[in-house]
Amino acid sequence: MLARGPFSRRRFLVSVAGASAVVLVAACSQSAPASPTAVPAASGGAPAAPTSAAAPARPAATTAAAPPVQSAGQANPAPTVAAAGAASLKPVPRNRTLILGITGTSLTDYQTINPFIGSSTSTGYELAYEPLYYYNAYHTNAVCGPPGMQCSNGEVPWLATGYEYNQDFTGVNIKLREGVTWSDGQPFTARDVVFTINMLKDNAPKLSWSIDLKQWVKEATATNDHTVQITLNNPNPRFFFSYFMFHQDIGFQIVPEHIWKDVGDPSKFTNLDIEKGWPVTTGPWKMVMSTPQQRVWDRREDWWAAKTGFHPLPAVERIIHIPGTDETKMVELAIANEADETIDLRPNNIKAVLAANPKVTTWTGNKPPYGYLDWWPVSLGFNDSKPPFNDKDIRWAICHAIDRDQLVSVGYQGAGAPTLLPYPNFPALLDWLDKIGIKELLQKYPIGQFDLNQTAKIMQSKGYSKDQGGFWSKGGKRFSMVIISSLLFQDITPILVEQLRKAGFDASFKMPQNSGTLIAEGAEDAFISGHGGSVRDPYFTLRLYQSRFSAPTGQPATYPYRWHNDDFDKIVDEMGTTADDDPKLVTLFRHAMEIWMDELPDIGLVQWFHRIPTNTTYWKGWPDENNPYINTGYWHRTSPMFINTIQPTQ
Numbered sequence: 001m002l003a004r005g006p007f008s009r010r011r012f013l014v015s016v017a018g019a020s021a022v023v024l025v026a027a028c029s030q031s032a033p034a035s036p037t038a039v040p041a042a043s044g045g046a047p048a049a050p051t052s053a054a055a056p057a058r059p060a061a062t063t064a065a066a067p068p069v070q071s072a073g074q075a076n077p078a079p080t081v082a083a084a085g086a087a088s089l090k091p092v093p094r095n096r097t098l099i100l101g102i103t104g105t106s107l108t109d110y111q112t113i114n115p116f117i118g119s120s121t122s123t124g125y126e127l128a129y130e131p132l133y134y135y136n137a138y139h140t141n142a143v144c145g146p147p148g149m150q151c152s153n154g155e156v157p158w159l160a161t162g163y164e165y166n167q168d169f170t171g172v173n174i175k176l177r178e179g180v181t182w183s184d185g186q187p188f189t190a191r192d193v194v195f196t197i198n199m200l201k202d203n204a205p206k207l208s209w210s211i212d213l214k215q216w217v218k219e220a221t222a223t224n225d226h227t228v229q230i231t232l233n234n235p236n237p238r239f240f241f242s243y244f245m246f247h248q249d250i251g252f253q254i255v256p257e258h259i260w261k262d263v264g265d266p267s268k269f270t271n272l273d274i275e276k277g278w279p280v281t282t283g284p285w286k287m288v289m290s291t292p293q294q295r296v297w298d299r300r301e302d303w304w305a306a307k308t309g310f311h312p313l314p315a316v317e318r319i320i321h322i323p324g325t326d327e328t329k330m331v332e333l334a335i336a337n338e339a340d341e342t343i344d345l346r347p348n349n350i351k352a353v354l355a356a357n358p359k360v361t362t363w364t365g366n367k368p369p370y371g372y373l374d375w376w377p378v379s380l381g382f383n384d385s386k387p388p389f390n391d392k393d394i395r396w397a398i399c400h401a402i403d404r405d406q407l408v409s410v411g412y413q414g415a416g417a418p419t420l421l422p423y424p425n426f427p428a429l430l431d432w433l434d435k436i437g438i439k440e441l442l443q444k445y446p447i448g449q450f451d452l453n454q455t456a457k458i459m460q461s462k463g464y465s466k467d468q469g470g471f472w473s474k475g476g477k478r479f480s481m482v483i484i485s486s487l488l489f490q491d492i493t494p495i496l497v498e499q500l501r502k503a504g505f506d507a508s509f510k511m512p513q514n515s516g517t518l519i520a521e522g523a524e525d526a527f528i529s530g531h532g533g534s535v536r537d538p539y540f541t542l543r544l545y546q547s548r549f550s551a552p553t554g555q556p557a558t559y560p561y562r563w564h565n566d567d568f569d570k571i572v573d574e575m576g577t578t579a580d581d582d583p584k585l586v587t588l589f590r591h592a593m594e595i596w597m598d599e600l601p602d603i604g605l606v607q608w609f610h611r612i613p614t615n616t617t618y619w620k621g622w623p624d625e626n627n628p629y630i631n632t633g634y635w636h637r638t639s640p641m642f643i644n645t646i647q648p649t650q
Contacts, residue, residue: 089288089296095618095648096317100634101324101339106292112270113279113287115253116200116207123295123321126637128281129253131246132160132174132193134638137375137426137535138628146629146645149311154428154536155245156641159188159254159282163244169235169579174228174244179308182256183281183300190222195257197230199266206267209252212243237579238537246637247535248375256280283640284314295321314644316619334360334613341634344371344610346491347415359617363610363624363632368415371611372631373426376530377419378489380496381602383522384563385553388462388479395600397458401503402496403450407606411492415611419604420447422544428536436590445597447604455503472504480506484515484527492606493528519560522553527560530608538589539575545601546572563601568592621646 107123115125134156136145145151162175180188197213197220204210216239219231232239243252255271259280263269271279274287284303289296297319305311324330324342331349333339335356345353350370353360363372380398382389389395404418420442423429442448464472464479472479481500485493493509500507512518519527533541546569549558571592578585612632614622623629623642630641 090298092298092318095650096315098316098319098341098619098643098646099333099339100319100321101330101333101342102321102635103326103330103343104323105325106323107290107295107321108292110290110292110295112272113290114266114269114271115255116209117267124285124287124297124319125253126635126639127283127285127297127319127643128279128287129255130159130282130640131244131251131637132163132176132254133157133240133245134630134641135241135245135247135535136628136630136638136641137247137428138372138623138631140427140628143628146641160244163240165237165240169232169237169239169577171229171231172240174230174240176226176228177310178226179304179310180282181304182258183283183286183302184256184277185302186256186258186280187225188256188282188304189225190228191225192257193228193254194220194222195261196252196254199255199260200252203266209243213252235577237577238539241537242540248633248636248638249532251637284644285319293323311644315647316643319643334615337615337617340615340617340619341632342613343635344612347413347611350415350611350613353613357615360613360615361622361624362613365624369412369417369609369611370415371609372625372628373417373424374530374608374610374631374633375424375426375535376532376608377422377424378492378528378530378605378608379419379422379602380483380526380528380605381519381561382526383524383553384561384601385550386522386525386562389525391462392599393458393462395603397455397462398500398503398505399447399600399603400449400451400454400458401500401505402603402605403499404448404605405450406499407492407495411495412606416609417607418448419607421604422531422541422602423534423538425607426535429534429538432538432586432589435586436593438593441590441593441597445594445600447597447600452503459504466504470504471501471506478506479504480508481525483507483509484518484524485509485511486515486528487511489528496528496605517556520556522551522555522557522560522562528605529560537580539572542568542572542575542589542592542596545596561601563599565595565599568595568599571595616649618649619646620649 102123109123113125113128115129134145136151136154136156139145139151139154144154145156149156157177159177159180160174161177163172165172174193176188176190176193182188197217200207200210201214201217204214216232216234216236217230218233221229223229230239242250245251259278260266260269272287272290274290277286279287282304284300284305285297286300287295288298299314299317301313303313306313322339324333324339327345327349330339330342330345331353334342334353337357337359347370350362354362354366354370362370364370380402382395384390408414408416408418417425419425421433421438423433459472459479462474464474467473467478483493483497490511497507497509515527518524519529531541531544533544544559545561545563547564548569550562550564551557553562571588575585575588575592578588610631610633614632616622623632629645630638632642633639634643
């Protein structure tokens with residue numbers, strides 16, 4: 001149990017519209033919310049029951065009760081792991097412990113640490129596996145990466161020191177850093193990289209990233225212990241960035257050959273045995289406990305980076321992931337100094353935390369939007385193969401009915417930003433948009449024009465007229481649309497639905513537990529979701545719309561838009577083989593965007609912000625807008641860059 005003081009005032013400060021939100025750990029997740037919501041309610045049956053994956057066969061090696069955590073007002077730091085059930089764990093004071101709160105009643109992935117199965121990345125996968133490079137999407141001219149680290153244009157070499165393509169981008173040579181060792185003392189070599197690539201290729205499509213590597217990699221060889229040579233099936237100037245340079249939720253993990261070569265089926269390997277020292281990692285952390293109530297990692301004193309002088313040992317000595325049940329509980333943990341970070345909070349709740357605890361801050365301090373811009377701009381998407389949404393004019397009519405400023409001012413209380421395009425407003429991407437003359441294109445294609453007269457003009461041209469209820473109808477049938485949404489978007493979804501109804505669309509929404517499945521299979525009229533695409537290069541976002549990722553309605557699609565445009569497909573394919581420093585890419589990008597803006601396969605709504613409370617009671621040096629050496633999403637692959645950097649406050 002967590003030790004907590006009275007919370008009457010804190011509970012008063014917590015402002016949540018309706019039921020407490022269960023905020024998902026990663027914005028890019030398609031995980032389902034806990035219950036359906038609809039305003040007005042959509043017609044149809046009850047939502048499908050939630051699904052759950054079977055638990056891995058191997059039990060956790062150690063169990064213990066959740067650690068007691070120092071409450072606000074305690075004079076001296078207390079040990080963070082109780083003796084009962086955890087006698088083998090050394091005592092670590094609170095002011096050397098980093099506590100991270102995740103949502104949910106328990107840690108669902110506590111029995112495995114296999115990065116290639118399942119979808120959970122909330123409880124330490126990012127701690128166990130270091131990449132060849134990190135990429136900081138938030139770098140500026142003044143701040144590139146963590147202090148003291150080599151960094152150029154946001155690229156931070158880590159397990160590798162360099163990479164080089166051949167002339168036509170059909171091959172890349174990677175130089176690995178010398179002196180790197182696994183946690184069991186074995187050297188990290190090029191053979192580990194080659195083994196992981198081949199293991200994934202050989203097990204496609206069962207393992208994460210396996211399809212990608214089977215598609216791209218013709219051959220991978222270790223020319224010596226510190227050189228990897230990869231030959232590609234086709235030119236790909238983005239190959240290294242896509243798979244070896246961790247950014248946001250992107251990049252595959254390299255595993256030790258000497259452990260994984262004998263596991264049999266890697267899709268069934270839990271990779272977790274604390275007595276054996278598994279998982280074997282290159283990072284500075286070893287797992288010492290994994291239960292449904294907590295996952296505990298302790299610092300390794302023999303980390304290769306400290307031994308070689310590459311990076312000092314982290315000041316953090318213990319990391320604990322604990323479930324906080326719901327967002328209300330996260331607010332309590334942050335106010336009581338019982339969590340140093342939680343998952344991002346809604347605007348009302350982050351403001352309540354800031355008001356109640358002066359030691360808590362955010363990426364933007366005490367001012368809106370109280371968080372950092374994520375790579376996940378949110379849109380209203382459609383099954384573009386389904387009438388009437390297969391008509392671009394209908395999509396434009398809906399677009400003119402949306403007041404994005406109201407979505408932000410009312411839904412997010414001003415703590416946000418609208419968007420017209422599927423790109424996050426990262427500086428590198430804004431530069432690309434400037435290169436293609438985006439202001440001129442937005443005059444030609446006025447996506448941001450909120451104009452109900454334009455909506456009416458288009459609908460009337462399509463044979464619709466308003467019935468007695470004020471809704472667009474044709475042939476005696478109303479234009480109805482049910483929007484699939486989730487609790488992630490409960491701030492804006494009711495407002496959007498009301499806007500559409502005022503414009504004459506018989507709109508409603510629902511939040512079924514199987515929303516991800518429904519969207520993937522096209523069993524919807526429209527949906528609200530985000531884009532996990534580009535962070536520095538425009539290609540990756542446009543790739544999401546290519547028809548090769550579609551599927552017939554009823555069958556799961558890789559990306560849910562089901563939009564087909566042959567010219568767009570060809571242009572984006574050519575973009576994929578064109579280097580980002582080739583002037584040709586600008587021309588291709590403009591042509592692709594003209595097609596996209598004319599067709600409007602989905603409609604941009606708002607930028608996505610992670611409003612994460614960072615508590616300075618015990619830890620300082622958190623990244624923020626003034627020192628953006630990385631983002632503060634602790635579930636992202638880049639999180640060790642700040643976890644290994646922050647320093648004790650006292």
